[in-house]
Every structure is written in C-alpha cells, then in structure tokens.
Amino acid sequence: MLPNVRREDWYQTATNTNWDLSYVDEEEAFPPEMTGQDAYDIPEGGWEAWEETYKQTAREYYETQHEKDGSVYSVSSAMEQSGLPHSLGMGWEDVLKFHFASVPLLERAAVTSESQYARFAPDSAWRHMAQFGAMDELRHTELQLRIPHSFVKEDAQYDWSKKLYHTEDWASVAARHLFDDFKASNAIDSALQVTFAFETGFTNMQFLALASDAADVGDIEFAEAISSIQTDEARHAQQGNAIIEILDEYDDLDRAQYLVDKSFWRCYKLFSALTGPSMDYYTPVEDREMSWGEFMEEWIVDQFLENIESTGLEKPWYWEQFIELVREGGTSHYMAGGHYHWRPTLPIAPPGVTEEDREWLEEKYPGWEDRWGEKWDRHAEAMRNDNLEKTVADDLIVLCDLCQLPAIHADPDRENNRLHSHEHDGETYYFCSEPCQWIFENEPERYAEHKSILRRFLAGDIQPQTLEGALEHMGMGEENVHERGIDFRAPEWGDDWADWNPPSAEPTSAASDD
Amino acid sequence: MSEKDYPMKQETYRTYSTWNQRRVPTTYDIAAHRTNYDIGERYDGTVPRLAVSSDEALPQWYQKYREGSAITGEYPDDFDSWRDPRELTYEKYNELMDKRESTIETLYEQAEVLERGTERSDDPWLDFQERAFLPLRYPCHGLQMIASYLTMFAPSSTISTAMTFQATDEIRRQERLARRATQLHKEFPEKGFTENEREIWEEDEMWQPLRKVLEELLVEYDWGKSFVGTNLVLKPLLDELFLAHYSELFDKNDSNLYAQVLDNFYLDADRSQEVAASVADHVIEIDESNEAVVQETVDEYYPASEEAVEAFRPAFESMPPETMAFDDVLADIRRKYDAMLADLPVSRPA
Numbered sequence: 001m002l003p004n005v006r007r008e009d010w011y012q013t014a015t016n017t018n019w020d021l022s023y024v025d026e027e028e029a030f031p032p033e034m035t036g037q038d039a040y041d042i043p044e045g046g047w048e049a050w051e052e053t054y055k056q057t058a059r060e061y062y063e064t065q066h067e068k069d070g071s072v073y074s075v076s077s078a079m080e081q082s083g084l085p086h087s088l089g090m091g092w093e094d095v096l097k098f099h100f101a102s103v104p105l106l107e108r109a110a111v112t113s114e115s116q117y118a119r120f121a122p123d124s125a126w127r128h129m130a131q132f133g134a135m136d137e138l139r140h141t142e143l144q145l146r147i148p149h150s151f152v153k154e155d156a157q158y159d160w161s162k163k164l165y166h167t168e169d170w171a172s173v174a175a176r177h178l179f180d181d182f183k184a185s186n187a188i189d190s191a192l193q194v195t196f197a198f199e200t201g202f203t204n205m206q207f208l209a210l211a212s213d214a215a216d217v218g219d220i221e222f223a224e225a226i227s228s229i230q231t232d233e234a235r236h237a238q239q240g241n242a243i244i245e246i247l248d249e250y251d252d253l254d255r256a257q258y259l260v261d262k263s264f265w266r267c268y269k270l271f272s273a274l275t276g277p278s279m280d281y282y283t284p285v286e287d288r289e290m291s292w293g294e295f296m297e298e299w300i301v302d303q304f305l306e307n308i309e310s311t312g313l314e315k316p317w318y319w320e321q322f323i324e325l326v327r328e329g330g331t332s333h334y335m336a337g338g339h340y341h342w343r344p345t346l347p348i349a350p351p352g353v354t355e356e357d358r359e360w361l362e363e364k365y366p367g368w369e370d371r372w373g374e375k376w377d378r379h380a381e382a383m384r385n386d387n388l389e390k391t392v393a394d395d396l397i398v399l400c401d402l403c404q405l406p407a408i409h410a411d412p413d414r415e416n417n418r419l420h421s422h423e424h425d426g427e428t429y430y431f432c433s434e435p436c437q438w439i440f441e442n443e444p445e446r447y448a449e450h451k452s453i454l455r456r457f458l459a460g461d462i463q464p465q466t467l468e469g470a471l472e473h474m475g476m477g478e479e480n481v482h483e484r485g486i487d488f489r490a491p492e493w494g495d496d497w498a499d500w501n502p503p504s505a506e507p508t509s510a511a512s513d514d
Numbered sequence: 515m516s517e518k519d520y521p522m523k524q525e526t527y528r529t530y531s532t533w534n535q536r537r538v539p540t541t542y543d544i545a546a547h548r549t550n551y552d553i554g555e556r557y558d559g560t561v562p563r564l565a566v567s568s569d570e571a572l573p574q575w576y577q578k579y580r581e582g583s584a585i586t587g588e589y590p591d592d593f594d595s596w597r598d599p600r601e602l603t604y605e606k607y608n609e610l611m612d613k614r615e616s617t618i619e620t621l622y623e624q625a626e627v628l629e630r631g632t633e634r635s636d637d638p639w640l641d642f643q644e645r646a647f648l649p650l651r652y653p654c655h656g657l658q659m660i661a662s663y664l665t666m667f668a669p670s671s672t673i674s675t676a677m678t679f680q681a682t683d684e685i686r687r688q689e690r691l692a693r694r695a696t697q698l699h700k701e702f703p704e705k706g707f708t709e710n711e712r713e714i715w716e717e718d719e720m721w722q723p724l725r726k727v728l729e730e731l732l733v734e735y736d737w738g739k740s741f742v743g744t745n746l747v748l749k750p751l752l753d754e755l756f757l758a759h760y761s762e763l764f765d766k767n768d769s770n771l772y773a774q775v776l777d778n779f780y781l782d783a784d785r786s787q788e789v790a791a792s793v794a795d796h797v798i799e800i801d802e803s804n805e806a807v808v809q810e811t812v813d814e815y816y817p818a819s820e821e822a823v824e825a826f827r828p829a830f831e832s833m834p835p836e837t838m839a840f841d842d843v844l845a846d847i848r849r850k851y852d853a854m855l856a857d858l859p860v861s862r863p864a
Contacts, residue, residue, distance in 0.1 A: 002701050003697060005693060005700060010689075010695070010708075013695055013696055014693070015692075017688065019712060023725065024733045033571035034571065034572075057689050062608050062611040069608060105549055108549040108551075111674070112666050115663070115666045116662075119666065124655060127659065128655075134681070141549055142603055142605065145530075145545055146541060146545055149544045153528060154526060159531050177565045180564045184570050445567055445569070449566075449568065450566070486521070
C-alpha cells in the first residue's frame with residue numbers, strides 16, 4: 001500500500017500546472033489586455049512565486065461549503081413561519097431591501113471577475129485559487145437571491161433584489177459604474193481592486209458590521225447568512241496580498257498604489273450611499289449600537305491601514321480628507337437626506353427622522369443638528385402643513401461624472417463639498433470631490449463616454465423630459481408606481497416636531513436641499 | 515395623501531418579475547436565471563451593457579466574442595431560456611460533490627484491498643502511471659481555464675453557472691492526480707514522480723496531439739465555438755478515454771482504487787455531456803442557422819480531438835502489464851460520442 005500523504009505534501013504539485021505553450025502563441029493565449037502582464041514589470045517566471053497563505057483543496061471546499069450552506073438554509077427554513085423580517089418593522093426592512101437590491105447581482109459580477117483570474121491570471125496557483133473565489137461569489141448570488149425571493153409575496157420592493165441592476169435606476173447606474181470599472185480591467189488590475197481594496201476593505205462592513213446590527217434587531221436569518229458570506233470573502237480576498245507581495249519584490253508598486261487609491265475611494269463613496277443610511281437612519285434607533293462612522297473607523301480605517309502597512313503600499317494620498325469625512329459622516333447624512341427627498345426613485349421606504357433618531361445622531365456625530373437638523377425640520381413642517389409633496393423632490397440634481405452620486409452637498413454657506421469641475425475635449429465634467437476628479441483626469445477616455453442620469457436627461461435621451469420621464473427611465477414608471485419609495489412614518493411624524501427646538505438653536509441661514 | 519396603505523405591501527409579486535416564462539420558477543431558476551446584468555444592450559443601444567467606454571478591451575471582447583459570436587440569438591431572452599436539465603444550484607452541487615469526495619476518502623481507507631501492491635520500482639505499471647496517467651493534471655488545468663473562460667463569456671447566467679461547476683470538476687481531478695503522484699514520489703523517490711509530468715506533457719509524443727488541440731481551444735475565444743469545441747467535442751472524447759476506459763484498464767491491472775476514483779469523476783463528466791447536448795440543442799432551436807455553426811465547429815475540432823485520443827494507443831496496447839485492444843476502445847468512444855449526438859441534428863464527421 002502506498003504511503004499516506006498530507007495536503008501540504010501535494011498541494012503545490014496540484015496547483016503548479018503552468019506549462020510552456022508551443023502550438024499557439026503565448027500572447028494569444030494570455031493576451032496582455034486580459035492578463036495585465038504588460039502593465040507591470042515582473043520578469044518572466046516572477047508570477048510563479050504566487051502563493052496564498054490560507055490554502056484549501058476541492059475536497060475541503062466542498063465539505064466546508066456544504067456545511068455552511070446547511071446551517072444558513074436550515075436557519076432560513078426555521079424562520080419561514082416566524083413573520084421575519086416583516087415583523088421587525090419597515091425601518092429594518094429598508095436595510096434588507098437596500099442590501100438585497102444592491103448586493104446579489106454584484107456578487108454575480110464578481111463571479112465574472114474571479115473567472116477572469118481563473119482563466120487569465122499569470123500563474124496557475126493563482127488561477128486555481130480564483131476558481132474557488134468564483135464559486136464563493138456564485139454562492140453569495142444564490143443565497144442572497146433565494147432569501148428575499150420569499151419576501152416578494154409580502155412586499156413588492158424586494159423584487160428589486162433581482163431587478164435593480166437590470167434597470168437604469170440611479171442606484172444601479174452608480175453601483176454598476178464602480179463594479180464595471182473593476183470588471184473591465186485586466187486580471188491583475190481587477191484583482192487588486194476587487195480582492196484588495198474592496199474585499200479586504202469593505203466587505204467586512206457590509207457583511208460583519210451589518211450582521212451585528214441584524215443580530216441586535218433579531219433578524220437571525222439575515223445575520224446568519226451574511227456572516228457566513230464573510231467567511232468566504234476572507235478566504236478569497238487573500239489574492240490581493242499575494243499579488244502585492246510579488247509586485248513588492250520587484251519594486252513595482254506604483255500602479256497597485258494608484259489602483260488601490262482609486263478603488264478604495266470609489267468604494268467609500270458607494271458604501272456611504274448604501275450602508276451609511278442603513279446603519280444610521282433605517283436600523284431602528286433602539287437597536288443601533290455603533291454608528292456608520294464608528295463602524296468605518298473600526299472596520300475600515302484601522303483594519304485597512306493595518307493591511308496597507310503590512311504591504312509595501314502607502315495609505316491613499318487623500319487620507320486626511322477621507323478621515324475627516326468619515327468622522328463627520330457627511331456623505332452618508334447627505335445621502336440619507338437625498339434618499340428621503342428623492343424617495344420615489346428607490347425601492348425602499350425611508351422614514352423621516354424621529355426625536356430619538358436626532359438625539360442619537362447628535363450624540364454620534366456632534367454638530368449633526370447644526371448641519372442637518374434644519375433640513376429635517378423643513379420636511380416636518382411641510383408635513384404638518386399637509387404638504388407631503390413638498391418633502392419630495394420634483395427635479396434632478398447635479399451628479400458626479402465619476403461616482404454618479406450627487407455632486408454637491410448644496411450648502412452654499414459652507415466651504416465643504418464645493419462642486420469640482422474639469423474640462424475634457426471641450427466638455428465640462430462635474431465631480432463631487434477631489435479624488436473623484438483625480439480618478440477621472442487620470443483616465444478620461446475610460447470614463448468620458450458614460451452619461452449620468454442628469455446628462456441623459458439634458459441630452460434628451462430621457463423622454464418626456466419630466467420627473468415622470470426620469471422615473472420611467474429608472475424603472476419606476478407608471479407600472480411600478482407601487483414600488484416607489486414612501487415615508488412609512490408620514491404624515492404623522494411631522495406632528496412630533498410641532499414644539500421642538502433643536503439643541504443648538506442658533507439661527508441658521510436658509511439652505512436648500514437641492 | 516396618506517402613505518399608510520403601503521402600496522408595496524398591497525400589490526405584490528408571486529416571484530421575481532424578471533422571470534418571464536410560464537412555468538413556476540424553481541429554486542434553480544431563482545438563483546441562476548438572469549443574474550448577469552452586463553449581457554446585451556446598454557440603454558443607448560451600445561453592446562455590451564457595461565458602464566465604461568466601449569473602446570476598452572473587455573467591452574470589445576464581449577462585443578466580438580459573446581454578443582458577436584457565430585452562435586446567434588436574441589439577447590438576453592433566447593439564451594436565458596436555457597436551463598440546466600439537472601437544475602444544479604450551488605447548494606446542490608456542493609452537496610453532491612461533498613458526497614463524491616467523501617466516497618473517494620472511503621476508498622482511500624480501503625486502499626489496502628483496492629490498491630495494487632507495488633513493491634518493485636521496475637514494475638511497468640509505475641511507468642504507465644508516470645507517462646500515461648499523471649500528466650493528465652495539465653490538460654485538466656487547461657480544461658478548467660476554458661470552463662472559466664466560458665463562465666465569463668457565456669451568453670446567459672444559466673450557461674455560465676454550469677460552466678463554473680465544470681471548472682471546479684476539473685480542479686478536483688487535478689488535485690487527486692497530484693495527490694497520487696505525490697504518494698508515488700514518496701514511495702519511489704528515484705522515479706521522478708511529480709517532477710517529470712510537466713516535461714512529459716510538454717514533450718512526450720503521446721500527449722502532443724492532445725496538447726495541440728487543447729491549446730487551440732484555449733485561444734478559440736468565440737464563446738459558441740469554444741463551448742462546442744470543448745464540451746461537444748474534445749471533453750467528451752477525453753472523458754470517455756481517461757475516465758471510462760482508463761478505469762477499465764486500471765481494473766485489469768488490479769488497481770481498483772483508481773479505477774473507482776475514475777468512475778467517480780465520470781459522474782461529473784456525465785453531467786457535462788448532458789449540458790453540452792442540451793445547450794447545443796437549445797441554440798439550434800432558437801435559431802436554425804446555428805445548426806450549421808455547431809456542425810462546422812464539430813467538423814473543425816473533431817479530427818484533431820480524435821487524433822489526440824488515438825495517440826494513446828500505446829497506453830492500452832504496450833505500456834501496462836495487462837493490455838486492452840485499442841481498436842475496441844476507440845470504437846466504443848465513437849459509439850458513446852454518437853449516442854451523445856443522437857438527439858441533435860449534428861453528426862460525427864466521417
């Protein structure tokens with residue numbers, strides 16, 4: 001009988017399956033635009049040193065994943081009769097609706113990216129590992145489509161779990177702009193952005209931090225599902241460090257630095273729009289422990305810095321302004337206000353803020369009242385005066401030509417968030433921030449062709465040129481009118497504020513929401 | 515105006531509205547149908563539906579090799595309506611594969627009875643494994659790369675999902691072969707197991723026709739031709755040769771352990787063949803002009819693939835201690851191949 005062997009003995013033999021092609025050109029089989037080898041200065045054979053820290057075989061993969069799916073789906077079926085999540089209230093449902101609308105099909109986009117590495121990455125061990133990454137992402141797509149599917153019978157907004165990215169809703173446009181940017185890259189560029197900047201940076205936030213909120217709220221099914229997802233992310237995200245190690249060895253980190261700076265900022269912007277409002281506004285206030293800003297500091301800032309410092313990379317050049325933004329939570333508060341004001345464009349039901357919300361927000365973000373309170377007062381006042389429609393926008397807004405989110409915080413009295421602009425080929429492009437402008441200026445040909453919703457509107461691509469026309473374009477037309485966002489607390493919540501004076505009641509000049 | 519009625523809770527759905535077929539969707543449909551949003555047109559008519567400049571490399575590739583494939587149809591509906599006949603979800607796939615791999619673990623535990631006793635390093639059975647069996651992990655890797663490519667470039671998320679599983683099937687083979695080579699290396703360190711297979715794959719004449727057609731398929735970037743050339747031609751022929759008939763050969767040579775491991779792999783091969791025939795049937799049904807494309811692609815890759823199989827004559831007739839008549843093997847491979855095509859308007863080239 002042959003001797004027994006351990007995984008460590010044979011793993012390298014299994015994964016080192018590079019060979020020299022001789023019947024077709026190496027370049028034809030590994031085209032530079034798909035692999036990325038030309039964009040880096042790694043000598044021949046250099047990528048063969050590629051090695052991930054935590055290894056897993058097919059045998060182990062099947063066993064572990066089978067068990068993990070088993071736990072998640074058994075919790076899920078145990079919850080079937082529980083009335084979850086509808087019994088947890090519309091606020092928590094907003095968190096779920098937002099999550100399920102934005103996440104599962106992006107996971108599917110990551111199947112494509114991981115499969116690109118599994119085919120075109122410059123080393124067989126990397127390709128081998130990436131295949132499990134593709135499998136993981138397929139799992140996440142499936143899991144996060146199956147769970148909300150059982151909710152569409154109760155609430156039509158969950159239909160957007162599969163629909164959002166097939167529409168031209170602004171949230172779809174913004175998220176696709178980022179993920180298509182990742183996807184439409186060579187394997188090395190793409191993996192640096194997806195596995196290093198995005199997965200080691202931000203999936204913790206969406207899957208672990210949010211799972212902690214879910215556990216507090218009592219949404220056992222969601223907490224179980226997304227924390228299980230994060231265990232996969234943590235494994236396949238290792239690709240990023242393995243790539244950087246090789247680049248570092250050959251002193252070839254400039255491009256990686258650029259890509260990490262670019263994608264980290266882009267992810268921050270998108271997550272501020274998506275996860276920030278969920279954590280600070282939609283999770284019921286009594287179940288909120290940490291704020292989005294606190295989660296950011298703990299999960300992203302500290303951990304990402306640690307991660308960056310463990311490689312030869314440096315922290316992004318915009319770090320100081322990024323930290324300031326994180327602390328004041330500005331982008332996220334602005335987006336929460338925007339979601340509210342433009343709620344018919346979103347498949348969630350964002351509520352007006354209550355007194356407890358405001359106390360909590362002021363405590364977590366000192367100065368919140370001064371900066372944002374008045375906008376909510378005006379909504380409340382309109383509501384008391386039976387002017388609900390005044391709390392809903394009837395116009396469009398200047399959008400950033402890079403991140404596709406609102407380009408200006410529209411606060412003419414303050415210095416922060418001035419509109420940035422840049423000329424390219426006789427056209428003026430607008431940006432929400434210096435980093436977004438910097439990204440565009442580095443590769444204008446890549447981005448200039450894309451039209452934001454506002455540009456489509458102004459160009460006449462959206463007809464009729466009205467807000468209804470825009471809603472139709474976004475997939476929220478007449479047929480889907482019942483899926484449009486509403487304030488689930490309206491109109492009563494306006495009454496809560498009849499005699500209310502904000503804590504810092506100094507007179508502020510009128511600001512406009514748009 | 516009161517918003518208390520919660521209109522989203524009044525008018526609801528029975529299933530996702532992206533589902534446009536008359537049947538009630540199953541879990542498989544919910545998980546796999548229409549999940550890739552970059553297929554087809556952008557709102558302004560540009561193909562594919564990606565938010566970066568259409569001059570960038572990836573959009574160009576999609577334009578040329580996916581939406582621009584020789585296999586034609588209306589995007590996305592024509593291709594989205596293909597569904598895996600086994601309705602394999604990720605959950606089911608893992609469950610199934612966990613069982614298959616546990617079976618292999620059990621076989622390993624029974625190795626004492628199942629494994630051929632090899633004490634002598636000049637046993638020709640060792641040379642057979644080194645030269646005719648263990649280099650197989652390289653073409654498995656090649657086939658994984660192609661299946662990964664098809665995951666990226668398939669015209670529907672349903673086809674793409676089937677290809678993701680197929681790519682992982684290849685990986686489990688690759689790993690078991692490496693484990694075997696390592697065992698033999700430990701027992702017979704002087705024989706060069708684990709070290710020589712790459713050179714054999716790159717230079718030994720028995721492997722060259724296979725390496726040639728595999729490398730050619732690696733650069734067949736049109737998704738349709740890549741799929742047909744791989745799944746409807748090369749892979750089924752190889753799986754019959756290396757799984758079905760090698761299993762018999764191993765059995766004859768008292769190497770029952772690996773005979774059973776190969777049989778276990780064949781369960782995956784069987785699924786891939788079913789997927790191949792089903793996708794081919796589907797594309798011909800959606801657009802009859804695809805029939806000629808499928809046939810032409812079969813004609814293009816069959817001769818080289820058959821040559822790749824034929825090169826293994828020595829593996830059956832002269833290398834192992836107990837031999838098999840290769841003409842019978844070949845006839846059986848052809849018979850199986852014809853059976854796979856039986857329900858398609860496509861035939862094996864003469």
